[in-house]
Amino acid sequence: MPIDQDEFRNALSRFASGVTVVTTKDAAGKFHGITVSAFSSVSLDPPLILICIERATVSHYAFEESGLFVVNFLSDRQLELSERFASPVEDKFDGVDFSFGEFGIPILLGSLVNLECRIRNIGDGGDHTIFIADVESATINDGDPLLYFRSDYRQMAE
Numbered sequence: 001m002p003i004d005q006d007e008f009r010n011a012l013s014r015f016a017s018g019v020t021v022v023t024t025k026d027a028a029g030k031f032h033g034i035t036v037s038a039f040s041s042v043s044l045d046p047p048l049i050l051i052c053i054e055r056a057t058v059s060h061y062a063f064e065e066s067g068l069f070v071v072n073f074l075s076d077r078q079l080e081l082s083e084r085f086a087s088p089v090e091d092k093f094d095g096v097d098f099s100f101g102e103f104g105i106p107i108l109l110g111s112l113v114n115l116e117c118r119i120r121n122i123g124d125g126g127d128h129t130i131f132i133a134d135v136e137s138a139t140i141n142d143g144d145p146l147l148y149f150r151s152d153y154r155q156m157a158e
Protein backbone atom coordinates (compact mmCIF):
# COMPACT_ATOMS: atom_id res chain seq x y z
CA MET A 1 0.00 0.00 0.00
CA PRO A 2 1.46 3.41 -0.96
CA ILE A 3 2.40 5.82 1.78
CA ASP A 4 -0.27 8.31 2.86
CA GLN A 5 0.35 11.74 1.26
CA ASP A 6 0.33 13.67 4.56
CA GLU A 7 2.82 11.24 6.06
CA PHE A 8 4.98 11.53 2.94
CA ARG A 9 5.00 15.36 3.16
CA ASN A 10 5.69 15.19 6.88
CA ALA A 11 8.62 12.85 6.36
CA LEU A 12 10.16 14.87 3.52
CA SER A 13 9.81 18.15 5.42
CA ARG A 14 12.42 16.76 7.82
CA PHE A 15 15.04 16.76 5.11
CA ALA A 16 16.93 20.07 5.50
CA SER A 17 17.90 21.80 2.28
CA GLY A 18 19.22 25.00 0.85
CA VAL A 19 16.99 27.21 -1.28
CA THR A 20 17.61 28.17 -4.89
CA VAL A 21 15.90 30.35 -7.45
CA VAL A 22 16.20 28.81 -10.89
CA THR A 23 15.94 31.28 -13.77
CA THR A 24 15.40 30.70 -17.48
CA LYS A 25 13.80 32.35 -20.50
CA ASP A 26 11.26 31.11 -23.01
CA ALA A 27 11.52 31.13 -26.81
CA ALA A 28 9.97 34.62 -26.93
CA GLY A 29 12.69 35.92 -24.58
CA LYS A 30 10.45 36.29 -21.50
CA PHE A 31 12.30 35.65 -18.22
CA HIS A 32 11.06 33.07 -15.72
CA GLY A 33 12.17 32.21 -12.20
CA ILE A 34 11.03 29.62 -9.67
CA THR A 35 12.03 28.98 -6.06
CA VAL A 36 13.38 25.43 -6.02
CA SER A 37 14.62 23.28 -3.17
CA ALA A 38 14.64 20.10 -5.25
CA PHE A 39 18.23 20.56 -6.37
CA SER A 40 21.01 17.99 -6.20
CA SER A 41 24.52 17.49 -7.39
CA VAL A 42 24.69 14.43 -9.65
CA SER A 43 28.15 13.92 -11.11
CA LEU A 44 31.63 15.40 -10.76
CA ASP A 45 32.97 14.22 -14.13
CA PRO A 46 31.18 15.45 -16.14
CA PRO A 47 29.84 18.16 -13.81
CA LEU A 48 26.09 17.48 -13.61
CA ILE A 49 23.29 18.70 -11.37
CA LEU A 50 19.53 18.14 -11.35
CA ILE A 51 16.44 20.15 -10.52
CA CYS A 52 12.82 18.96 -10.26
CA ILE A 53 10.15 21.32 -11.60
CA GLU A 54 6.44 20.76 -11.00
CA ARG A 55 4.60 20.23 -14.27
CA ALA A 56 1.78 22.54 -13.15
CA THR A 57 4.04 25.61 -12.79
CA VAL A 58 3.58 28.47 -15.25
CA SER A 59 7.31 28.38 -16.08
CA HIS A 60 7.64 24.66 -16.78
CA TYR A 61 7.48 25.03 -20.58
CA ALA A 62 10.24 27.66 -20.58
CA PHE A 63 12.87 25.15 -19.41
CA GLU A 64 12.14 22.86 -22.33
CA GLU A 65 12.04 25.76 -24.79
CA SER A 66 15.41 27.22 -23.85
CA GLY A 67 17.28 24.10 -22.75
CA LEU A 68 19.20 26.43 -20.43
CA PHE A 69 18.85 27.68 -16.88
CA VAL A 70 20.75 29.31 -14.04
CA VAL A 71 20.64 27.94 -10.47
CA ASN A 72 21.08 30.71 -7.90
CA PHE A 73 21.88 29.44 -4.36
CA LEU A 74 20.17 31.93 -2.04
CA SER A 75 21.97 33.53 0.88
CA ASP A 76 20.37 34.16 4.27
CA ARG A 77 19.78 37.76 3.10
CA GLN A 78 17.54 36.68 0.23
CA LEU A 79 14.46 35.28 2.00
CA GLU A 80 12.27 37.87 0.22
CA LEU A 81 13.53 36.60 -3.14
CA SER A 82 12.55 33.07 -2.18
CA GLU A 83 9.02 34.27 -1.32
CA ARG A 84 8.78 36.38 -4.45
CA PHE A 85 9.81 33.61 -6.85
CA ALA A 86 7.43 31.18 -5.14
CA SER A 87 4.44 33.50 -5.69
CA PRO A 88 2.27 34.23 -8.72
CA VAL A 89 3.72 37.73 -9.25
CA GLU A 90 3.10 39.35 -12.65
CA ASP A 91 6.75 40.38 -13.20
CA LYS A 92 8.94 38.48 -10.74
CA PHE A 93 12.07 40.37 -11.86
CA ASP A 94 10.66 43.85 -11.24
CA GLY A 95 12.94 45.55 -8.68
CA VAL A 96 15.24 42.52 -8.44
CA ASP A 97 19.02 43.04 -8.89
CA PHE A 98 20.30 40.83 -11.67
CA SER A 99 22.85 40.72 -14.45
CA PHE A 100 23.21 38.41 -17.44
CA GLY A 101 25.47 35.42 -17.90
CA GLU A 102 26.74 33.85 -21.09
CA PHE A 103 23.27 32.48 -21.94
CA GLY A 104 21.42 35.80 -21.57
CA ILE A 105 19.51 34.40 -18.58
CA PRO A 106 19.14 36.48 -15.39
CA ILE A 107 21.78 35.88 -12.71
CA LEU A 108 20.52 37.04 -9.30
CA LEU A 109 23.06 39.31 -7.64
CA GLY A 110 23.90 38.66 -3.99
CA SER A 111 23.46 34.89 -4.32
CA LEU A 112 26.03 32.52 -2.86
CA VAL A 113 26.51 30.74 -6.17
CA ASN A 114 25.22 31.05 -9.73
CA LEU A 115 25.48 27.93 -11.89
CA GLU A 116 24.92 28.31 -15.64
CA CYS A 117 23.47 25.02 -16.85
CA ARG A 118 22.60 23.34 -20.16
CA ILE A 119 19.93 20.62 -20.08
CA ARG A 120 21.27 17.18 -21.03
CA ASN A 121 18.40 14.91 -20.01
CA ILE A 122 14.70 15.31 -19.22
CA GLY A 123 13.15 12.62 -17.03
CA ASP A 124 9.73 11.68 -15.73
CA GLY A 125 9.37 12.62 -12.08
CA GLY A 126 5.67 12.00 -11.48
CA ASP A 127 4.01 15.39 -11.08
CA HIS A 128 7.47 16.94 -11.51
CA THR A 129 9.98 16.86 -14.38
CA ILE A 130 13.61 16.05 -13.65
CA PHE A 131 16.04 18.23 -15.57
CA ILE A 132 19.61 16.90 -15.51
CA ALA A 133 22.04 19.51 -16.76
CA ASP A 134 25.71 20.13 -17.48
CA VAL A 135 27.18 22.95 -15.41
CA GLU A 136 29.04 25.24 -17.81
CA SER A 137 30.19 27.93 -15.39
CA ALA A 138 29.97 28.91 -11.73
CA THR A 139 30.18 32.22 -9.90
CA ILE A 140 31.03 31.76 -6.23
CA ASN A 141 30.54 34.31 -3.42
CA ASP A 142 31.01 34.28 0.34
CA GLY A 143 28.12 34.31 2.82
CA ASP A 144 25.73 32.03 4.66
CA PRO A 145 22.94 30.03 3.04
CA LEU A 146 19.20 30.34 3.39
CA LEU A 147 17.96 27.01 4.75
CA TYR A 148 14.57 25.28 4.62
CA PHE A 149 13.41 22.71 7.18
CA ARG A 150 9.96 21.57 8.35
CA SER A 151 8.21 24.03 5.99
CA ASP A 152 10.06 27.05 7.38
CA TYR A 153 13.13 29.14 6.65
CA ARG A 154 16.13 28.67 8.93
CA GLN A 155 19.54 30.20 9.32
CA MET A 156 22.83 28.59 10.22
CA ALA A 157 23.54 28.65 13.95
CA GLU A 158 26.60 30.77 14.78
Ligand SMILES: Cc1cc2nc3c(=O)[nH]c(=O)nc-3n(C[C@H](O)[C@H](O)[C@H](O)COP(=O)(O)O)c2cc1C
Nearest residue numbers: 034035036037038052053054057058059085086087
Ligand atom coordinates in the same frame (compact mmCIF):
# COMPACT_ATOMS: atom_id res chain seq x y z
C1 LIG B 1 11.09 26.80 -0.16
C2 LIG B 1 10.37 26.43 -1.46
C3 LIG B 1 10.85 25.40 -2.24
C4 LIG B 1 10.22 25.06 -3.45
N1 LIG B 1 10.76 24.06 -4.21
C5 LIG B 1 10.19 23.77 -5.40
C6 LIG B 1 10.79 22.77 -6.25
O1 LIG B 1 11.80 22.18 -5.92
N2 LIG B 1 10.20 22.54 -7.47
C7 LIG B 1 9.07 23.20 -7.87
O2 LIG B 1 8.59 22.94 -8.98
N3 LIG B 1 8.47 24.13 -7.07
C8 LIG B 1 9.02 24.44 -5.88
N4 LIG B 1 8.45 25.40 -5.07
C9 LIG B 1 7.21 26.05 -5.53
C10 LIG B 1 7.43 27.06 -6.65
O3 LIG B 1 8.43 28.01 -6.31
C11 LIG B 1 6.11 27.83 -6.96
O4 LIG B 1 5.14 26.89 -7.38
C12 LIG B 1 6.28 28.93 -8.01
O5 LIG B 1 5.27 29.87 -7.81
C13 LIG B 1 6.18 28.45 -9.44
O6 LIG B 1 6.30 29.56 -10.28
P1 LIG B 1 5.53 29.73 -11.67
O7 LIG B 1 4.17 29.05 -11.54
O8 LIG B 1 5.45 31.22 -11.87
O9 LIG B 1 6.38 29.09 -12.72
C14 LIG B 1 9.06 25.76 -3.87
C15 LIG B 1 8.57 26.80 -3.06
C16 LIG B 1 9.20 27.14 -1.86
C17 LIG B 1 8.68 28.27 -1.02
